[in-house]
Amino acid sequence: MLSRRTFLRRTSAALLAAPFLPSAFPFHRTDDAFRSLRRNVGIFQQRGGTIGWLANDDALVVIDTQFPESAQQCWTGLHDRTGRDIDLLINTHHHGDHTGGNATMQPHAARHVAQQNVPTLQRQAAERSDDGPPQAYADDLFDTEWSDDLGDETVRLRHYGPAHTGGDAVIHFERADVVHMGDLVFNRMPCFIDLPGGASTAGWIETLEQVHAAYTDETIFIHGHGNPEFGVTGSRADLLVMRDFLTGLNEYVAEGRKAGTPIDELAAVERLPGFPDHHLAAWADGIPNAIRAVYREQTSAE
Numbered sequence: 033m034l035s036r037r038t039f040l041r042r043t044s045a046a047l048l049a050a051p052f053l054p055s056a057f058p059f060h061r062t063d064d065a066f067r068s069l070r071r072n073v074g075i076f077q078q079r080g081g082t083i084g085w086l087a088n089d090d091a092l093v094v095i096d097t098q099f100p101e102s103a104q105q106c107w108t109g110l111h112d113r114t115g116r117d118i119d120l121l122i123n124t125h126h127h128g129d130h131t132g133g134n135a136t137m138q139p140h141a142a143r144h145v146a147q148q149n150v151p152t153l154q155r156q157a158a159e160r161s162d163d164g165p166p167q168a169y170a171d172d173l174f175d176t177e178w179s180d181d182l183g184d185e186t187v188r189l190r191h192y193g194p195a196h197t198g199g200d201a202v203i204h205f206e207r208a209d210v211v212h213m214g215d216l217v218f219n220r221m222p223c224f225i226d227l228p229g230g231a232s233t234a235g236w237i238e239t240l241e242q243v244h245a246a247y248t249d250e251t252i253f254i255h256g257h258g259n260p261e262f263g264v265t266g267s268r269a270d271l272l273v274m275r276d277f278l279t280g281l282n283e284y285v286a287e288g289r290k291a292g293t294p295i296d297e298l299a300a301v302e303r304l305p306g307f308p309d310h311h312l313a314a315w316a317d318g319i320p321n322a323i324r325a326v327y328r329e330q331t332s333a334e
């Protein structure tokens with residue numbers, strides 16, 4: 033019998049690896065997959081990027097869709113809770129662990145919103161892999177800002193420029209004061225740097241600083257992924273931890289290149305020096321892959 037902590041640690045590691053190492057391992061039992069945060073806003077965690085939701089008698093909003101099976105669980109739970117169809121479906125960005133359940137959710141949704149670069153990036157990624165689920169694409173697109181009132185809540189989306197991908201949206205439930213960061217925060221763990229998907233670590237650092245400045249210490253943040261030791265929700269302080277990790281990656285690679293260290297040697301580390309928390313045993317190549325991506329980014333920029 034596993035202790036709860038061990039269970040969470042093992043299953044969370046499986047979840048976190050899911051976008052990169054497909055796993056059938058369920059993350060949470062259905063009955064504890066939902067967690068309320070504030071004012072009818074909460075999260076759903078099963079497999080893939082954290083789903084955010086607003087669920088009350090007047091509005092049902094869903095942010096991201098994980099994979100077909102977990103999307104079905106999430107939809108069923110939210111529909112049972114509210115008796116509503118989805119008023120607004122949002123994708124934070126195009127990655128498969130955030131859009132893989134789109135085809136499951138979209139038939140129940142009145143509107144499906146994302147940043148305008150998302151459908152193209154999603155199509156390109158789907159063409160590169162041949163074993164993904166059926167794709168469905170957002171069709172209500174915005175450039176830098178989108179907002180609407182739903183029931184007693186105002187939902188505002190902002191795109192700050194290339195960061196984790198070329199089409200990231202930061203979503204704010206204004207009255208609840210809850211922000212969904214998508215994958216702009218991998219909370220105290222390695223991160224996925226997707227150069228073909230439009231990633232820019234310099235833009236990512238800038239975005240984290242802008243979002244940090246836009247909110248307060250009272251704002252609750254939802255992160256796309258998190259080290260089980262730290263979780264997938266937190267405060268804006270987490271954004272600066274993420275910023276410092278990205279800065280640390282860039283400095284590590286720049287210093288290594290200056291010293292003439294070969295990339296294979298630079299990437300042969302389990303942890304980035306100075307960042308002992310940013311580690312997951314189940315994603316052993318997370319840090320090496322991030323180092324290689326930053327190396328490619330730096331050398332292609334010259």
Ligand SMILES: [Zn+2]
Binds near residue numbers: 127215
């Ligand atoms: Zn992502």
